[in-house]
Amino acid sequence: MLNSADAAFLDSLPPHLLRPVAPADVEEPRGRWTGQGAAVAMPRTPEDVAQILRACASARVGVVPRAGGTGLVGGQLMPEGPAPLLLSMERMARIRAVHADEAVIEAEAGVILSDVHAAAEAVGRIFPLTLASQGSARIGGLLGTNAGGVNVLRYGNTRDLVLGVEAVLADGSILHGLKRLRKDNTGYDLRHLLIGSEGTLGIITAASLRLFPRPATEGAALLAVEGPEAALSLLALAEARLPGMISAFELIHRQGLDFLRETLPQVRQPFDVPPEWSVLIDLGLPHGIDPQEALVDLVEAAGALVQDGVIAQSGNQRAELWALRESIPLANRRIGAVSSHDIALPPSLFPAFIAEANAALARIDRFRINCFGHLGDGNLHYNVFPCPGSSRADHDHQREAVKTCVHDIVHRMGGSVSAEHGIGRLKVKDLERYAEPAKLAAMRAIKTALDPSGILNPGAVLR
Template sequence: MLNPADDRLIAALPEGVVRPLEPRHLDEPRGYFAGQGGLLAAPRNVEEVAAVVRACAEARVAILPRGGGTGLVAGSVMPEGPAPLVLSLERMTAIRDVWADEDALVAEAGATLQQVQEAAAAAGRQFPLSLASQGTAQIGGVLAANAGGTGVLRWGNARALCLGIEAVMPDGKILRDLKRLRKDNTGYSLRDLMIGAEGTLGIITAATLKLAPRPAAVATAMLEVPDPAAALQLLSLAQAMMAGCVTTFELISGQGLAFVAETLPEIRQPLPGAAWSVLLELSLPQGIDPDTAVEDLLGRAMEEGLVTDGAIAQSGQQAAEFWNLREHLPEANRRIGAISSHDISLPLSEIPRFIADAGAMIAGMGDMRINCFGHLGDGNLHYNVFPGAGRSRADYADLRFRLPEAVYQMVVERGGSFSAEHGVGRLKVADLERWGDPVKLSAMRAIKAALDPHGIMNPGAVLGLG
């Protein structure tokens, strides 16, 4: 490969595209990998993206697509190999079109999730995908990682909220498929292929996104439950009583609350000391009183022994405080320092048994603490293991690789996935090789080879460098 700082490559790029490469373009939130880059290109439109990709394809220079840099599996940093050209979408932020009556809008890839939400709200609609990093996460990266968030139970993940895409393929040709159709059975879905590919098959430059009506009212509550099995029964009850209105159902463990109390004591906790609790949110149409709806549900759940205590938000401020607690669970984890972190998904009925069995297994491996929390409604758990009280991660060096292997073995045996919402990136390449279906992996490699024969698109991500 040529050095991406080579004068011939720079001369082939559109004028004004090359910009200074800053440290923020080479970092990732967890600090597991130190990124590298030989050159930064920040195109202003899809034609300039195409010109950059064509130049890199001719020079056989690797391209590292860069969104908001909020991914947690090192998909947007390249620590090894020849220094790549970092291609940032940060200048492509336009909301091109909004069709409120059709519940659709077109956003460029560099627009943040929050900007899309604000554009939808200005049109009297909502874009219901929500992430803690929404002020920084860009739509192109959200789609490339097929991000989920807290509303997947009701709205699905990013793929379910995308109608069409515009993308630049590895040869520099532009895929123009920004349709806003709900039905289009015309062969292979390249849109769905590009979503979740983490920039290894091309660069998403714009997308047509689904909007939804805004709810007339939102009811938010934190409910204490006896155990995860009761939480699942509560979810089933809520779905039956409020069909279509349950938008969030988050499981929170007592260990997570303890970590927040220890590291972030200023965070208000409505149910301090609860062994297990649920953050529930209902998005209600006109004609349903939110207070009555949640009180009826709470009363029924307490009658059936599914809830032992509860706090119902009486204002938007109180609801924000509930969410503030939930969104600070990862920060508390970071401050404690995990031995091993796992982003997993399981069939709902398998979750209680998994939590019990995995807890017993880890207890047999040593003195450790487990913070299990996450999006219970869609089966996604963040299952994180920490040192025992008063101990450090260094005391568990021998478990660094054994823990993930043991946890993922349990997950896969129960029909689950070792990567629920964060993707594969570079962090989980070996896990995909270990746990992925061989036929699926073979098909993925064939697709990669067909679309990107020179291997320039985000090399090392998802399928590794082999």
């Protein structure tokens, strides 16, 4: 059992590393619950982090790491148990180096994602990790949760963008792993073990990140399709014609467009009548291929697969199509979901999944379902909302049943119940329900081996 970070413990740390807890430090991004903490530690260096962790290990006090605080599964918030120390990366927000010729940037855990984007652009390159919260999400949290986003199809998950990490382990030892190597087979890959472990195996303090060439030209189209099956056929066609040039392939359901009209009427929609299903396809192309031409050719080749659509004729129009896609989560929030699901499946199973999940939920109650997201990555958000005239609260008693219903189908089809958000504290029971015992046992053995006192983000991922 851990101890609370009491006054005596706090006195053992240098005062310049501490500040009191502010309300923003313990806020859940959607306002759903509140975390707690005895104080906030603000290290400037990995050595500061090492000192803090050694003190915590010795006093058996839990540490909850915090970067941008945008996570949706509560990995950054501990609502109960002995008051932990909050470990904020706010002062470790330096870009340490930009190796333009090697396409590598070294950023500390507190650097905001959009600042990495800017630093990459300053040397004519891109850092492709792109998600709605990029103005506040920080590198430490993005790596801790192996964040996804809209460009995974082309560039991979966060872990695929990381060449090396600097991290502090529970005993205060420092891994100086900021390598800039594409190949390194010297022992176990601790980088990939730490990435996605949500601060439970070590604290990532900096990372060397891969940059990519900026595509010469970009283009986008919003295309109406008959359904998810047609969307998958269109994706296969696009990948065959434009291999490695599709930056994003996003599925949109009419429900999302309806929510937008209802809650954010200022967001421009290109269709007079919202199509039942549509896809936003985004291209990044080399010199010599014109994006509008490529999209026109694709639509022609697609024949009856594409029922209607618009091809962006300018950067502004492309930005408008993206604004529509990226406003959907906000519209969802304004409507208020009964339950949201961040699921991955083998892509070919999505049509069957959607049909089966819709039918299963209809047996529970009447709902509105907004199913949308990163079809190109096999990752959709399948979110369940009340019908007009009823509220979130009316369905409180069904929330658990709705979630279990959806997740059970996903699991049976070989899918994941957390594609890109992680486990945090919100999905610990899901992990216990769906992970096979051998995986859980191996995870527990690794956790005990690397954090024997259990001080690192206690209760997250495993309990």
